[in-house]
Amino acid sequence: MERGRVLLSVTGFHPQRWHDLLSAEREVVTEPDGPADPSIHYAVVWKQRPNVLSSLPNLRVIFSIGAGVDHIFADPTVPDVPIVKIVADNLSQHMAEYVVWRVLDHHRQGMLYRAQQPKKTWHEPPQRSAQDISVGIMGLGTLGRACASALLPLGFTVNGWSRTDRPLPGVSTFAGEAGLIPFLNATDILVVLLPLTSATQGIVNYGLLKQLRRRNGLGGAVLINAGRGRLQKDADILRALDDGTLKEASLDVFEVEPLPKTSPLWSHPKVFVTPHAAATSDPSHLAPIMLRQMAAFERGEPLQNLVNREAGY
Ligand code: NDP
Ligand code: OXD
Numbered sequence: 001m002e003r004g005r006v007l008l009s010v011t012g013f014h015p016q017r018w019h020d021l022l023s024a025e026r027e028v029v030t031e032p033d034g035p036a037d038p039s040i041h042y043a044v045v046w047k048q049r050p051n052v053l054s055s056l057p058n059l060r061v062i063f064s065i066g067a068g069v070d071h072i073f074a075d076p077t078v079p080d081v082p083i084v085k086i087v088a089d090n091l092s093q094h095m096a097e098y099v100v101w102r103v104l105d106h107h108r109q110g111m112l113y114r115a116q117q118p119k120k121t122w123h124e125p126p127q128r129s130a131q132d133i134s135v136g137i138m139g140l141g142t143l144g145r146a147c148a149s150a151l152l153p154l155g156f157t158v159n160g161w162s163r164t165d166r167p168l169p170g171v172s173t174f175a176g177e178a179g180l181i182p183f184l185n186a187t188d189i190l191v192v193l194l195p196l197t198s199a200t201q202g203i204v205n206y207g208l209l210k211q212l213r214r215r216n217g218l219g220g221a222v223l224i225n226a227g228r229g230r231l232q233k234d235a236d237i238l239r240a241l242d243d244g245t246l247k248e249a250s251l252d253v254f255e256v257e258p259l260p261k262t263s264p265l266w267s268h269p270k271v272f273v274t275p276h277a278a279a280t281s282d283p284s285h286l287a288p289i290m291l292r293q294m295a296a297f298e299r300g301e302p303l304q305n306l307v308n309r310e311a312g313y
Pocket of ligand 2: 066086281
């Protein structure tokens, strides 16, 4: 198979490093030579410019610069070619670090101690064991499973919820609509690692948060969302925090990003905000994986980590 050119279509950040790394093996362009450029075989994209892919006659594969692919489907003209998503140890490691960090901080009362320090308050609340706390991971895929494997050795009880049944040693697993309420009822700290699809948009709402267990030593239920912002309703989270349905939240993603300066989430005393930084795609780890896939594809080998278009992730 002849070696086609790579279209690098990125909005929201400057992709110079991606360009440099992909250029080591391929000719890379940031704009096609006209809307029907026959030389483009691959597209590497993050929030690609709308319509840029739709009329490329020889486009063979789209590579997502991200584990999530909702940014690709935001353009309804995306052609029906295979889409490859990111699966990489480096990304899973970063997400597991973020989730363990936030779970431990809520478990060990980080918010309380940070509030006490400026007041020079010497007060120790009751200390609970990890064994008493159950962490429920919504989305037991590549990242969710890495997080479960990192939490189990710390002693937490771990539950997982997925679309299809996903057994995992040491984890109580639940699947589909029928499994959702039992999963929530058994969960104190909810970790959201779902993809954004038509089935999951807005799923983290007030009614769902009401179903969480809150008879643990934490003094309430906790939400950690590192999936996508439009999985949640920001207003419902504020309501849940203000009426005690939620004790605290760590949010890495928001309905609108960057989080508007006017959002009350920024200054809410029970909210810990990070700027969509839980697990950042590192080109030095990920570009070589894409280049290897292109070469393997040209040798006739099957593509890995393909998106299921029907499921949307
Ligand atoms: P995967 O595709 O490997 O896993 C997705 C999981 O969600 C699977 O377990 C899947 O179920 C489950 N799921 C999907 N739809 C539903 C549904 N309708 N009901 C129940 N479960 C569902 O994705 P990753 O683990 O690689 O990534 C997850 C998400 O994390 C990404 O889509 C992205 O949005 C987000 N992300 C955020 C980052 C950040 O920095 N904040 C960084 C990287 C990713 P099943 O197993 O049955 O398929
Ligand atoms: C991703 C992300 O999807 O960075 O990989 O959010």
